[in-house]
Amino acid sequence: MRKYQQSVLFTILVCMGSFVDESSAVGLNEVLDIIKLAKDVVVAIAKAWNIVDQHVDFSEIPIPLLDKTEAKLFGKIGVISAKLDKLGSRVDEVGTSTIAMVLHTLPDRVRLELRLNDLLNYITKMDVNYRSFQNYVKDQNELERLTLEDFAKHVVSHDSNSINNLIERIHAFIAPSSRGITNTGLITLLLKSLEEVEGDMLCNSQQSPQQVLYNLYNAIALTELKGYTMIQFSYMLLRLYDQGNFTKEAQLMRNRYEERTNNAIEIVKQSMKNASRALWNCDPKKHVKGETYEEITQLLQGYIQNEVDLNSEGTCRENCVEYTYTKSHSCFKNLYCRQQRRCNGKIINCQFFDSDMWICPADPLSGRRYEYVEYENGRVLGRKQGCSRGTSKVDSWWRWLFWHCSYCFCLCDEQGSNSDRYFNMRPTFANFNDNRVVTGLRFVKKNRIIHLQIQEGKLLPRGKIDVDTVHWTPVEEYKITDRKIFNGQDYHTLSWEKRAIDLDDLEAEEGYVLTGIRFKEIGSHLNFEIYVTPFDFDTGKLINPSSTSVWKDNPNTDASIKNPRTKVKLRHPDIPTRSPSPSVPTSQSDQYIEFVNSDIDRDVAQTTVPFLDAQKVESLQPVPLSGAGIFHKGRNNFGGFITPKIITYDFSKHLKAAFPGEEIN
Structure with a gap:
């Protein structure tokens, strides 16, 4: 019987050896015959099974001989593995080129979605196993040994759904092999996608692109750690149950875990360095005045008046275009000028469209003067959608057959109780004496004054924010009519001459966080400025904020020699809330509008x-900020919105290898 058993082992090795020889010959050729190789493999395995199926009791084979033949068998298998690996590299390089071509022609967002779906599936499987693990640990005294042993074997098995394999699959999404069709890591692919669709994809996520990468990595790292914990637990359990020693297996798993972790951190760190840290809001599903947007009212408003009232002499000798900067001097014979709200400010840029017209007046409470104007020549200004207050017929006239007294269409710049045109210029600070920093921004209107309100939270070690302290600080309650409140000091007043606002992204130096903001005047422009304070990342403490904090701005103007500001032009802008398409960013730093x-x-x-x-x-999860900005978003032929943005702190500089080489050694 022993001779027969030795013969069986020898025959198996011969069969495997013949397969190695044939595959080797094929592997040396430039052109690989995959079909022939597959046939050879099937035949070799079939021959081996025919021998093994002879009812032989291998337990009677002497251990030294069994160990020797086992070593030879593993040696031969090692050779086969090397050949198959070589073959695999050739297949990756040549055989799947068509598949790779098709895959890479798919839009990146489609490829990203496919991989994220797979990743979510793997993470879900891991969580299911981890919940079982937690239950087993909790109820161990009430469970059968067989249950725990079966779970442990499943965790460390070579099955495709084992925890061991799931970990490797998940890691492959971050650090895939450098060959074949999966050589683009999920983090790299996601970064590329975020760069392409940042405005469309992220402004509703309440996360900057860097935060998306960082939080995705955190989820993956936590999942891997759960898996590693279950694997080490399983090896210890199996050893406890006298199923083997498993010391080497546990060490190999630890080394592999450290290697994966360090590799992933380096990949994520490099991607985070290149990722944007800006965060802003998409348009809401529904625009609500006072909640999702605010307006500057009646700064410049269309106004119709006869030229006889646009000069102090009451003449009609000129034409409308001559009145580029004037005022309303009178109301000739109480004509149409008596039926409308008079412009008591500057009248600017008058034009002539036609002599006679029908004017549909607006509800005075709306802040508008007119709903629409229809000229006799057929031109209609505004939306003609019915006129609840009834139209007024307004006609120009001739004086002494020589002078035509035309009705002009002008712009009215009138300060007063109906015009909200003020910006707060007082600085707004987080309570940095209590170690609080700015974590969010928004525009609010209070007492007809536009404020940039801040959200603050207490800074904790390693860039965390105490969520229980996060709140929006109340804006100041002052009014422009209060005593000792001054234009140009407490607030800025917009006018025809001073109606520009600078658009900039401002960022602190490394090691600083945002602790305040304000607006100031530079020439005729309203300019944004941030207040930044140094801090210790490890302790989370602000460093002498009262003495080390500094203001940071961009003082460039449109007349600057270096990086002069350029104007964001609005062409034929309609009301922003009428836009059928969501707004997209239209400006960049060193511009103004x-x-x-x-x-x-x-x-x-x-x-x-x-x-x-x-x-x-x-942010979805409050974080310290390293900067903030003001920019414009909109669409062609619509006025758009001036929008604040926040720039989240750069955490990539603090990512380091979790298992440095010297610590591993």
Whole structure:
């Protein structure tokens, strides 16, 4: 019987050896015959099974001989493995080129979605196993040994659904092999996708692109750690149950875990360095005045008046375009000027469209003067959608057959109780004496004054924020009519001459966080400024904020020699809330935009645009900020919105190898 057993082992080795020889010959060729190789493998395995199926009791084979033949068998298998690996590399390089081509022609977002779906599936499987693990640990005294032993064997088995394999699959999404069709890691692919669709994809996620990468990595790292814990537990349990020693297996798993972790951290760190840290809001599903947006009202508004009232002499010798900067001097014979609210400020940029017209007046409570104007020549300004207050027929006239007294369409710049045109210029600080920092921003209107409100939270070690302390600080309650409140000091007043606001992204130096903001005047422009304070990352403590904090701004103007500001032009802008498409960013640093009237044809120039985005700009999970910005978002032919943005702190610089080489040794 023993001779027969030795013969069986020898035959198995011969069969395996013949397979190695044939595969080796094939592997040396430039052209690999995969079909022939597959046939050879099937035949070799079938021959081996025919021998093994002879009812032989291998337990009677002497251990030294069994160990020797086992060593030879593993040696041969090692050779086969090397050949198959070589073959695999060739297949990756040549055989799957068509598949790779098709895959890479898919849009990146499709490829990303496929991989994220797979990743979610793997993480779900891991969580299911981890919940079982937790239950087993909790109820160990009530469970059968067989149950625990079966679970432990499943965890460390070579089955495709084992925890061991799931960990490797998950890691492959971050650090795939450098060959074949999976050589683009999920983090790299996600970064590319975030760069391409940042505005569309992220402004509703309440996370900056860097935060998305960081939080995704955290989820993956935690999942791997759960798996590693279950594996080490399983090896210890199996050893406890006298199923083997498993010392080497446990050590190999630890080494592999450390290698995976360090590798993943380096990949994520490099991706985070290149990822944007800006966070802002998409347009809401529904625009609500006072909640999602605020307006500057009646800064420049369309206004119709006869030229006889536009000069002090009461003449009609000129034409409308001559009145580029004037005022209303009178109301000739109480004509149409008596039926409308008079412009008591500056009258600017008059034009002539036609002599006679029908004017649909607006509800005075709306802040508008007109709903629409229809000229006799057929031109309509605004939206003709019925006129609840009834139209008024307004006709120009001739004086002494020589002078035509025309009705002009002008712009009215009138300060007063109906015009909200003020920006707070007082600085707003987080309570840095209590170690609090700015974590969010939003525009609010209080007492007709626009404020940039801050959200603050207490800074903790390693860049964390105490969520229980996060709140929006109340804005100041002052009014422009209060005593000892001054224009140009406490607040900024917009006007025809001073209606520009600078658009910038401002970021602190490394080691600083945002602790305050304010607006100031530079020439005729309203300019944004941030207050930053140094801090210790490990302790989370602000460093002498009262003496080390500094203001940071961008003082460039449109007349600067280096990086002069350029203007964001609004062409024929309609009311922003009428846009059928969501807003997208239209500006960048070193630019500015002017508040202007809405389009004459679309809205009778009745609205001041752009609007101000009043939505909260805050992170899903509060984090310290290294900067903030003001930018414009919108669409062609619409006024858009002036919007705050926050720039989250750069955590990539603090990512280091979890298991440095010297610590491993």
